[in-house]
Amino acid sequence: MAATAVNAAVSLPATKSSNLRSNATVFPEKVSFSKGLVCSRNVRGGGKVLSIRAVSTEAEATPAIAPKAHKKNEEGVIVNKFKPKDPYVGKCLLNSKITADDAPGETWHMVFSTEGEVPYREGQSIGIIADGVDKNGKPHKLRLYSIASSALGDFGDSKTVSLCVKRLIYTNEQGETVKGVCSNFLCDLKPGADVKITGPVGKEMLMPVDPNATVIMLATGTGIAPFRSFLWKMFFEKHEDYKFNGLAWLFLGVPTSSSLLYKDEFTKMQERAPENFKVDYAISREQANEAGEKMYIQTRMAQYAEELWELLKKDNTFVYMCGLKGMEKGIDDIMAGLAARDGIDWVEHKRTLKKAEQWNVEVY
Numbered sequence: 001m002a003a004t005a006v007n008a009a010v011s012l013p014a015t016k017s018s019n020l021r022s023n024a025t026v027f028p029e030k031v032s033f034s035k036g037l038v039c040s041r042n043v044r045g046g047g048k049v050l051s052i053r054a055v056s057t058e059a060e061a062t063p064a065i066a067p068k069a070h071k072k073n074e075e076g077v078i079v080n081k082f083k084p085k086d087p088y089v090g091k092c093l094l095n096s097k098i099t100a101d102d103a104p105g106e107t108w109h110m111v112f113s114t115e116g117e118v119p120y121r122e123g124q125s126i127g128i129i130a131d132g133v134d135k136n137g138k139p140h141k142l143r144l145y146s147i148a149s150s151a152l153g154d155f156g157d158s159k160t161v162s163l164c165v166k167r168l169i170y171t172n173e174q175g176e177t178v179k180g181v182c183s184n185f186l187c188d189l190k191p192g193a194d195v196k197i198t199g200p201v202g203k204e205m206l207m208p209v210d211p212n213a214t215v216i217m218l219a220t221g222t223g224i225a226p227f228r229s230f231l232w233k234m235f236f237e238k239h240e241d242y243k244f245n246g247l248a249w250l251f252l253g254v255p256t257s258s259s260l261l262y263k264d265e266f267t268k269m270q271e272r273a274p275e276n277f278k279v280d281y282a283i284s285r286e287q288a289n290e291a292g293e294k295m296y297i298q299t300r301m302a303q304y305a306e307e308l309w310e311l312l313k314k315d316n317t318f319v320y321m322c323g324l325k326g327m328e329k330g331i332d333d334i335m336a337g338l339a340a341r342d343g344i345d346w347v348e349h350k351r352t353l354k355k356a357e358q359w360n361v362e363v364y
Contacts, residue, residue, distance in 0.1 A: 071318070071357045072206040078119050079201050084142050087129055087196040090114050092189040093160065100258035106167040107222060107261060108187045109148065112195050116159050122150055122229040123205035123320075126161060127198035130185035142198050143182035146205070146225035146322060146362070150232040161197070164225040164261065205320060205362050207233070212246045214317040216308065218331065220253040220297060223323025224261050226362070230320075235269040235277060244276065246316075253282040253297035253327065280304075298330030309338040318358050325363040 082088045090112040099107045118126065127142035134140055149162035167187040168180025189195065205226045208215060217227040227250060234244035254260055260281065269277050280300050287295035289303070301308060311317045312335075321328065336346035353359035 071208055071210070072123075072203070073121060073209050074203055074206060077121055077124075077203060077206065079124075079203070080199065082118065082198045084127070084129060084198055087127075087198045088114065088118055090118070090161075090195045090197050092191055092193045092195055094191060095187070095189050097187075098164075098261055102256075103258035104255055105169075105259070106187060107259070108165050108167070109162065110165065110186060110189060111149070111154050111160050111162045112197065114153075114159055114161050114197070118161060118197055118200060119158075120147055120151060120161065120200035122147075122207045122233055123226050124200040124202045126163075126200050128163075128182055128186060129196040129198065130182045131194075131196075132185075134181075140181055144199075144201065146223070147200070148225035148228045150229050150237060152233075152237060156237070164222045164228070166222050202362075204360055205322065208316075208318045208357075210246070210316050211242055211244050212316065214247045214311050214314065215249070216311065216317065216319045217248070217250045218297060218301070218319070218321040218323075218327065219251070220323030220327050221259070222261070223321075223363075224252055226322055227320065228262055228265070231266070231269055231277070235273055236265075244273075247276060247278070249278045249280075251280050251282065251297050251300055253284065253300070253323070255283070255285045257283055257286060259283075296330060297327050298334055301331065302334050305334055305338055309335070312353070315356070315358075319353070319360065321361045321363065323363060328361065328363055 092110060093113055094109075094111040096109050097106055098109045099105070120126065123146075125144045125146050127144050129142045130140045132140060145163045145165060147161055148164040149160065152158050153160035154162050163186065165183055165186045168183040170178055172178050207230055215230065217230065219227055231248060231250070233239070233242070234248055250266065252260070260283075266277075266279050270279065282295045282297045282300035284294045284296050289295060289299050293299055312319070321331065332346065332350075335350070339346040339349055350359055
């Protein structure tokens with residue numbers, strides 16, 4: 001079953017996109033009236049003095065407020081269609097371990113049926129509610145997971161959603177083995193089992209609209225999920241309204257070679273579009289830089305620091321970061337040093353990039 005699952009999960013869809021773009025919304029002009037000048041005068045008539053007050057008003061047309069031009073594909077994005085009290089119940093179609101047996105920890109790729117009822121975009125997340133109840137007898141709280149498939153899904157029919165989940169097992173301070181409720185529920189799912197799904201949620205990690213953009217993706221471990229969704233749309237699918245002609249550059253950090261996720265897929269993408277896709281791995285327990293330092297994702301990025309900084313100066317370069325929170329500081333340190341050379345305060349510059357939707361972070 002595992003081998004069948006892997007082959008199916010990486011089959012390349014040929015279906016064309018069914019996503020529809022709605023027309024831009026045009027807001028009608030608003031007309032406001034200013035408080036005018038009040039004039040009065042006394043008029044004698046019929047033996048009486050009448051007071052006449054005239055109010056002069058002047059209509060001022062306020063220019064139409066143009067809708068914000070988002071750089072990300074936010075048009076028609078649906079959020080929170082399914083809530084925890086009324087989740088969508090899908091079926092597990094496939095569930096395969098995608099790390100080697102000697103890897104430090106297990107990561108699984110799973111595909112759930114949605115029958116098109118959970119419409120999502122690349123970069124969004126869904127919630128999963130594990131079966132059973134907690135220690136207080138209440139249903140388990142949902143856990144959010146980044147979606148690992150494009151909007152068309154792994155089968156290309158827009159009727160599935162995929163996740164990339166690491167099984168959480170650790171030893172607490174009392175020496176007891178603790179298993180993460182939701183991750184173990186998901187990793188243990190068998191094909192045919194029901195899955196309670198909420199969402200979709202999130203707009204922070206949506207793909208750029210510009211098909212000529214430079215998209216730099218920084219991931220550790222299962223943080224690869226949203227970038228797999230990006231890359232499938234860019235390189236494994238054909239869309240009538242989207243053809244990627246820019247540069248996609250992926251940095252993926254893992255502890256060992258046996259922990260690399262979706263490597264075969266990324267190799268195929270490079271073969272298909274060598275000018276448009278670059279991938280660099282940072283394998284911390286096996287690689288080191290020239291100074292003998294372990295190769296974390298920020299260490300690998302430092303080898304391309306000048307090139308990355310030049311790319312960041314372009315207004316169509318987008319950086320996406322997903323994974324362990326610890327990666328963020330190391331990357332900030334690299335950028336702060338580069339910015340300082342140009343007399344730029346990195347903290348302020350990063351704030352500007354975020355406002356322009358060019359610096360996007362989802363860490364945990």
